[in-house]
Amino acid sequence: LLLLLLFHIHSTWYIHKMFYSTVFLMFLGVVSVVAMPADYNAVIVDSLVPKTPTQFEADVTIETIAGGIPLPKVSGKFYYDYEYRRQRVDSKFMGITQSNVDFFEFNKTITYAKFFGVTQCSTCFLQPPMYPINVVPGSIEVGKSTVHGHECTDYMLPGMHELGLDFTVSVYGSSEPVVLLANLTLGVGKLYPPFLRSTILQYFDNVVPKSFTKEDEIFKIPSECPQQATCDARINVVFLLDGSGSISAPEWQKALEFVSEMLNRFTLSKEAVMAAVVQFSSGAKTECQISGDKASLTACIKGIRQYKSGTNTALGISTAASVLQQSPKSDHNLIFLVTDGQANQGGSPVTAAREAEKSAHAEIFGIGVGADIDPEQLKATVTPPVDRHYFTATDFGDLQKIMDEIATSACDNTACTLPSP
Numbered sequence: 001l002l003l004l005l006l007f008h009i010h011s012t013w014y015i016h017k018m019f020y021s022t023v024f025l026m027f028l029g030v031v032s033v034v035a036m037p038a039d040y041n042a043v044i045v046d047s048l049v050p051k052t053p054t055q056f057e058a059d060v061t062i063e064t065i066a067g068g069i070p071l072p073k074v075s076g077k078f079y080y081d082y083e084y085r086r087q088r089v090d091s092k093f094m095g096i097t098q099s100n101v102d103f104f105e106f107n108k109t110i111t112y113a114k115f116f117g118v119t120q121c122s123t124c125f126l127q128p129p130m131y132p133i134n135v136v137p138g139s140i141e142v143g144k145s146t147v148h149g150h151e152c153t154d155y156m157l158p159g160m161h162e163l164g165l166d167f168t169v170s171v172y173g174s175s176e177p178v179v180l181l182a183n184l185t186l187g188v189g190k191l192y193p194p195f196l197r198s199t200i201l202q203y204f205d206n207v208v209p210k211s212f213t214k215e216d217e218i219f220k221i222p223s224e225c226p227q228q229a230t231c232d233a234r235i236n237v238v239f240l241l242d243g244s245g246s247i248s249a250p251e252w253q254k255a256l257e258f259v260s261e262m263l264n265r266f267t268l269s270k271e272a273v274m275a276a277v278v279q280f281s282s283g284a285k286t287e288c289q290i291s292g293d294k295a296s297l298t299a300c301i302k303g304i305r306q307y308k309s310g311t312n313t314a315l316g317i318s319t320a321a322s323v324l325q326q327s328p329k330s331d332h333n334l335i336f337l338v339t340d341g342q343a344n345q346g347g348s349p350v351t352a353a354r355e356a357e358k359s360a361h362a363e364i365f366g367i368g369v370g371a372d373i374d375p376e377q378l379k380a381t382v383t384p385p386v387d388r389h390y391f392t393a394t395d396f397g398d399l400q401k402i403m404d405e406i407a408t409s410a411c412d413n414t415a416c417t418l419p420s421p
Contacts, residue, residue, distance in 0.1 A: 052171070052178050054082040055212050058204040060089060065199040078204065079219070081212045086219050101219055135169050135179075145170055147181050148205055178207045235332040236274050236290060237266065238320040242339035243279040243307040246372065247396075252306045254396035255338060255369075260301050261400065262336070265407035268294045274330070276323050280316025281307035282345055290327045312346035313339065313381070317364070321356035333360055336406070337381070338367045338399075342374035353381045365406065368392045369399065 060078035064071040076091030076098075088101040139155040146152065152170035160167055170181040181203035212218065239259045247255070259277060266273035269292040276290035277300070288300035317335065324333040335356065343349050356362045366382040366389060368375065373392070382389035391406055393399050 053080075053207070053209040055210045056080050056178070056207055057210055058178075058207040060091075060202065060204055063199075063201040065201075067197065079210075079212075081210075081216075081219065084212065084214055084219075088219060101221070103219070103221070135171065139169065142168070147172070147203065150180055152180055178204065180204055180207075234272060234330045235266075235334055236324055236327045236330045237276070237334045237336065238290075238323050239275065239277045240316050240320045240335055240337045241277065241279045241304075242311060242313070242316075242337075242341070243281045243309075244311045244341065245281075245308040246311075247306065247308075247340055249306070251340070251396040254399065256301050256304060258338070258396070258399040258403070260298055262403055262407065263294060263297060265403060268292045268297070270328070274327065276320075276327070277301060277304065278316060278320045278323060279304060279307060280312055280319065282309040282312055283307070284312065284315045284319040286319065286323055290323060310345040311339070311341055311343050313337070313343040313349035314347040314352035315345075317349060317352040317356050317381075321352075321360040321362055324356075324360035324362055333362045335362050335364045336367065337364060337378075338369065339373065339378070340369045340396075341372045342377055349377065350380045353383075357383060363389070365389045366391070367399070367402075367406065369396055370394070 057077065057079045059075070061073055061075040063073050074091050076089050079088040081087060086101065086103045088099070090099045092098075135155045139157050142154050142156045144151065145154050147170050150172040152172045154168055154170050156166070156168045166183070166185040168183045169179055170183075172178065172180050181201065183199070183201050185197065185199045239262070241255055241259070243252070263275060266275065268275065272292065274290050274292045275288075275297055276286060277288040277297075279285055279287050287304045288297055291297055317337070320335045324335070327333075353364050356364065362383075364381065364383045366378040368378050368391070370393075375392075379386045379390050391402055393402055
């Protein structure tokens with residue numbers, strides 16, 4: 001009980017994430033009878049009735065009952081912004097003020113908390129993505145109730161009771177309904193004695209829909225927290241660069257700068273991330289051999305000269321796969337394909353990509369630059385799901401803007417950390 005109380009004091013904010021991620025994951029794995037698309041977050045928001053605001057602020061209270069013993073309430077101010085995948089709570093517990101802000105960016109979660117006046121920063125270790133505060137898909141209406149003076153409609157997820165879990169969401173309002181109370185009880189049913197039962201109640205009052213901007217001060221990361229994510233898992237990476245004649249000399253330099261900057265997103269060493277660079281045009285060549293030495297890779301990249309010929313994407317992919325096959329064993333093999341157009345020589349890049357996935361166990365990312373790319377061809381070339389492996393930039397200068405998206409997407413299923421401030 002003492003350990004639970006300590007957890008309750010310091011980690012109440014994470015109850016909110018546990019609430020929805022746990023129930024939703026159980027729903028997907030056990031109750032669902034239909035296959036959910038890869039982008040199930042969007043499906044949740046768009047398909048549910050009633051819909052609730054995706055941006056709001058409210059007073060929040062969390063109550064926990066463990067084994068029949070009520071723990072002290074935690075209350076505070078809650079700021080919710082599903083549009084930009086972030087949320088914040090300022091809470092008070094026994095006179096102690098704590099602030100927590102979570103950012104969910106392409107499988108990267110940046111979290112900071114102020115506790116006893118000390119700022120603590122952390123990032124993802126495969127934490128669940130952010131889910132909307134809404135009725136869980138598949139829920140059924142089970143009745144009406146009055147919560148804090150509001151007439152509510154109650155929804156329950158069927159099939160959970162048999163698994164020892166009850167999850168009820170109460171919604172009020174007609175023109176713009178909001179979730180007022182979420183009630184999660186663990187350990188229900190005949191298999192669980194009362195002393196093992198735990199109930200978490202989270203409810204909102206004074207809900208005000210908001211229009212948060214991307215740069216809103218409410219969600220500003222404090223200067224004490226590092227701003228850039230890195231991957232430190234054991235992975236081999238091949239940067240596959242299109243060196244065809246349609247790319248100008250300044251654009252080529254931007255492409256090389258992009259690769260050099262991407263190296264900063266990885267922890268390079270023989271024990272962690274190792275990288276190589278392959279250029280393709282009418283032919284293909286390994287320009288920089290696979291290495292964990294950042295200095296040697298950076299020097300090699302600066303000296304790469306552009307071929308300025310056709311676009312044989314299939315040969316480039318096959319060459320990158322050969323590099324990975326001959327590389328030291330790793331947990332993941334990644335290919336980052338950067339191209340400004342479509343294949344006009346050689347075989348099918350799609351066929352080459354599927355062969356690379358089999359022979360080198362490669363995960364292929366596609367980065368299309370400019371207006372001349374063939375989106376459908378590039379989407380078919382990358383490893384599914386497309387939304388996690390396909391990226392675009394308006395020009396080579398804009399590659400810098402999407403580096404964090406690419407790096408953190410590549411971090412999925414690997415350890416993601418932040419460098420020390």
